[in-house]
Amino acid sequence: MxxxxxxxxxxxxxxxxxxxxxxxxxxxxxxxxxxxxxxxxxxxxxxxxxxxxxxxxxxxxxxxxxxxxxxxxxxxxxxxxxxxxxxxxxxxxxxxxxxxxxxxxxxxxxxxxxxxxxxxxxxxxxxxxxxxxxxxxxxxxxxxxxxxxxxxxxxxxxxxxxxxxxxxxxxxxxxxxxxxxxxxxxxxxxxxxxxxxxxxxxxxxxxxxxxxxxxxxxxxxxxxxxxxxxxxxxxxxxxxxxxxNDLFNEQKIIRLHFSEPVAEQRLAKFGKIVSGDEYNVVLELPKHRLKEVSRAVLDSFPIVDWTIEDVPIEESISMLYRKESVG
Amino acid sequence: MNRRKLYTAVFSMGVQHSMEYRVHFFLGLIGAMFPILVQYFIWTAVYQHSGQDALFSYSYGQIIMYTILAGLVSKLIATQFEHQIADDIKNGGLNKYLIKPISYFGYRLISFFGQKAIYYGITVMLLVGIIWFAASGGVLKVEAVRLVLFAITLWGALLLNFLIAYCICASAFYLHEISYFFVITSLLVNILSGGMFPLEIFGDSVVKALQYTPFPYTIYFPVNVLSGKTEVAAMYQGLLIQCGWIVLFFLLSRFAWHVSMKKYSAVGG
Amino acid sequence: MRLYGLFIKNCLIAQMEFRGNFMMSLIVESVYLLAKLLYVLVVFRTDLHVDGIPPEGLLLFIGMHTVMTGIYVGVFFTNFMKIPEYIKDGSLDLMLTKPVSLQFMASLRYVDLALPIPDILVGFVMIGIGWHAMDIPLTFLQLAGFGLLLFIGVIITYCLMIIPALLSFWFVQTGSVSEIAHSVWDANNFPMAIYPAWVRRIGTFVIPLFLITNFGPMFLLGQLNWLYGGLALTASLVLFAVVRLLWNQAVKGYSSASS
Structure with a gap:
């Protein structure tokens, strides 16, 4: 009961x-x-x-x-x-x-x-x-x-x-x-x-x-x-x-740190720039592009450090609020 | 800075504030009516029973007039800013006046007059009605001089009562629990001013003694000027004394606030 | 009602915390009392007789009113002033979830011990003087009758004076209404005989205000017949039922309308 x-x-x-x-x-x-x-x-x-x-x-x-x-x-x-x-x-x-x-x-x-x-x-x-x-x-x-x-x-x-x-x-x-x-x-x-x-x-x-x-x-x-x-x-x-997060799992977050200044615009084609300056950039992109983007970024930019994360729960929830009822 | 403009603004804020609380004021008037009614019935019983024409030197008509007028006047001159001022002092609201190029006293006084302006008008209308009614009933002999003097003393009473209350407020700098204190003082002042009963009920010696205090000049005196109980000579004399008290209390309040403010700024509130 | 005993105990402890406030309450109520005694002064100075009752007899009425005022400010006043607050700040919500009568919790939670002291003391002294001066025998019957009428008075007081507080369920500003109620309250200071018949009728049958303090002294003076005594008893019961009904209605409205 x-x-x-x-x-x-x-x-x-x-x-x-x-x-x-x-x-x-x-x-x-x-x-x-x-x-x-x-x-x-x-x-x-x-x-x-x-x-x-x-x-x-x-x-x-x-x-x-x-x-x-x-x-x-x-x-x-x-x-x-x-x-x-x-x-x-x-x-x-x-x-x-x-x-x-x-x-x-x-x-x-x-x-x-x-x-x-x-x-x-x-x-x-x-x-x-x-x-x-x-x-x-x-x-x-x-x-x-x-x-x-x-x-x-x-x-x-x-x-x-x-x-x-x-x-x-x-x-x-x-x-x-x-x-x-x-x-x-x-x-x-x-x-x-x-x-x-x-x-x-x-x-x-x-x-x-x-x-x-x-x-x-x-x-x-x-x-x-x-x-x-x-x-x-x-x-x-x-x-x-x-x-x-599964609801939004198509999205991943990549954090990039560069050794020398990089113009942000050059990264725009890879995904949505969440935040960043010349040395640090946070990108959000669909999961299925992760491999391809990672490779491209590593090849063509002076990367010092980089991480891949899930979208934070808070973010997902905010998205949920905006999206109205899901299933 | 244009002082006049500033005080006009403060005045009109006071008027608006009183408009906000107009329902409160009218209900307050109704509330004030009941004690007047009760006293009316008591005095009626008293005069019927005693069979005398005058008690405490008042005729039946005069005492009823007194009761009604005193009730109205004490409602009119009542100050309600004590708690605001005490709050300003306790919670540091005073600081925002200290850093502004405006005198706190001036601000309070003008906003007080602004708040009272409409009530003054309403009370005047009520008074006109009462006076007309009383005159046609033969209770009151309307004399132009008395009307004018009444209007003047009423403003004087308003000012005097403001100053007394303002002085009392200075005690908020020193006392811890202040709201009780205000209840006590306002009630006592009201009794001593003749707001409940004509002062004569206390006996002649008390009336004489009270003549040397400021209190009768807020309610007792204006009312008796209008009702014709005060002699012509005593009227002008009383007016002078009222002015004297106003000046005295003005100085006293400046002094009290000056001293307290010094302490306030020294301690840092 | 063990709970009520606990309320009183808690209030007592809380008030002992602030001795200064306690003293101040005493003084405030004494000053109010002083204002009331002015009426006594007038009565004695004019040697007022109402309906053949001499000033000393009038003391019975004024004393009864003073005692009742003491009971009111001590047991009811604080609570009734707080009910609008409960509604505004949502404390009522928490009380609603307690397995005790909400009306009891909200309307009898606080007891003020300082306020009533001067009133009750002086009131009973006045009654004593009046009792003695009017040569009323001190028998069990007289005492019991007076006590019963006092009790009925308390119930009617509760029912009448809670109404402004109840209004706050529907209206936001009720301060002025209770102010009016308080000034009407003091109409009881004198025997109702000084009022004209129509006022007396309103005060007895429409808003049974005069039942609160008039019947006790009238009983002692032998002016109260059984019919009126019965009326007072019924009135108090009916009023209590009405207030109970009103209260339930108010709470129902509260919980279906607010957020």
Missing amino acids: DFIRVRELHKTFVYYRKGAGLKNSLKNLFARKALVKEAVKSVSFDIGPGECVGFLGPNGAGKTTTLKMLSGILYPTSGEANVLGYVPWERKNEFKRLFSIVMGQKNQLWWDLPASESIYLNKCIYDVDDDVYRRSLAELSEMLEVEELLDVQVRRLSLGERMKMELIAALIHRPRLLYLDEPTIGLDFPSQKKVREFLKYYNEQFGATILLTSHYMKDVEDLCKRTIIINEGNLLYDGELHKI
Whole structure:
């Protein structure tokens, strides 16, 4: 049985445009023109238990809206979803106890109190047994290396430490499903790494299902085998992250370093010049021309060093966004 | 640089700002109506019960007039920039004025007048209505002199109240948590200015003592000039005193800000 | 409601953190109280009798209003001011995912312990003086009746004063509406008998504002018949149901309209 099952989820909302000035305000008072925005057009996917899925898309693609619908915060306009056997937007308390949502830009911790108080509050809200609570707290804080910080007021913690506390608070009731909305936003690299390692561990150790959105490719690369990409409310891709390149695999990248200045124009006939100056040039070209171009370039230019690479994933994804839906 | 042009621009920005918040202002007026109504009913009950013609030296008509006018005037002269100024001081917004060839005081004053210009107009219209109504009801004897003087003292009250608030704002340089402080001072100033009740309810000695403070000259005095409670001689005297307070507070505010600014720039904010 | 106890505890700890703020809140509320006491001054200086009730008896009404104001600013005020914020910054989203009543979480989370102290203290002193001066026997029945009416008053207060906050689900700027609500609130300072009949009717049947603080003292003075007592009880229950309904409607609108 699927853990999360989403079918043709669709969400529109109505907004009003208001021109500047008093005249337009008056006009709006009497006849507002309703505009409809389709945040999520038609999204379907299934996620099995224990999976860790990355949710990618540019800003405004509909990622957060989808997460909100799957956690019951928003009603969809149409479509269905089944999460752990519940319809999320019925907001049953039994359902709420099974999952947790962490948003990188919003905090649930009480600013002026030590994090342990907010965590204890969540214990009461989620009705966690004393035993389980103590064990979870010890375990989680040890994994995140923040035992000593539990009794420090949240406002004195650094951003990274605060995020770790948020995670503990969100996981204290051992949710089987965890939604993360940009959990590493604004963190420094060591903290990002720690959070990633922790999430990976949590996913493997407890078999928790994780659905994660992030703009840091590294988050998704490290954590998630599977990636779902949406843009403008449409599902563009659903599969392994590294296989995205297969879609565009006809392209390769060649980096060339010269010992003496070379006019760029002379290379233009071999492929698309991505960047470069007199000594360094990066070329993008179709795979099938690789052999022929390599030979020609090596023969006719003063090459010091050269490498052949795949197109970076970020590039592929950007191309994907531009290309709209692929198969 | 053309000063006049600059201040015209600041003034018109103030006007536009007040236009943005016009709904807020009108709802505020409605909000101000309720305490006036409550007081109207209380005074009605009081006068009915006591059976006397005058209490605290006010006749029934006069006290109602006072209540309505004081409510309007205190709404008009209310300053709302304390928090902005405190914010400028705390979060370094002041720096952008320090590096510009403009006086912060001038900027605040002109934009304050700009914000009040429209409300002044609205209040005047309301007042005309009230005065006309009261005159036809025989409560108020309209005298041209009093009207003129009222208009003058009202501007004076606006200026004086601005200066008082501006002085109080200087304390933001020294105090840590400032928003509470503003709530307290503005309420106290309002009470002492006669914004809630005529000062006479505190007893004669208090009225006498308050005459030596600036507060009555923001609400109590203008209202009584209009209602005819103030004697003709006392009217001109009061006007002079009001001017005196304005000058004094102008100097005081310059001084307070000068000292604080010095400290501010020395510490680096 | 262990959770509510925890809310209170957390608030207490948080407020102890800033003793300066605590003192400041005390002072602010005291100054407001002072403004209110001006009315008492007027009452005594003019020896005002309303409906045959002497100034000391009026203290019962003013005291009751002051106590109620204390309860309001302590238990409800902070929360109701925060609801529009929750909606604006999206904190409501997180609360929606908790397995606890959202209305409870959002509207009763914060308790301010500094603000109500002066009001409740002075209010009860006034009630005490009035009680004593009016020669009201201190029996269990009187106390229980007064307590019950006080409780009903609290419920009605909750229901009426949360409405401006609820409006923020539909409108962006609601600050002025709650300002108006607060100035209307102070109409309760006096027995409703000083108002003309039509105001009294509006305040009793349309917006049952006068039920909050008038019935307690009226009961003590023997002016309240059982019919009105029953009315107050029913009104509070009906209002509570209405607010509950409104709340659900608002949240439904919120989650089907926002992004």
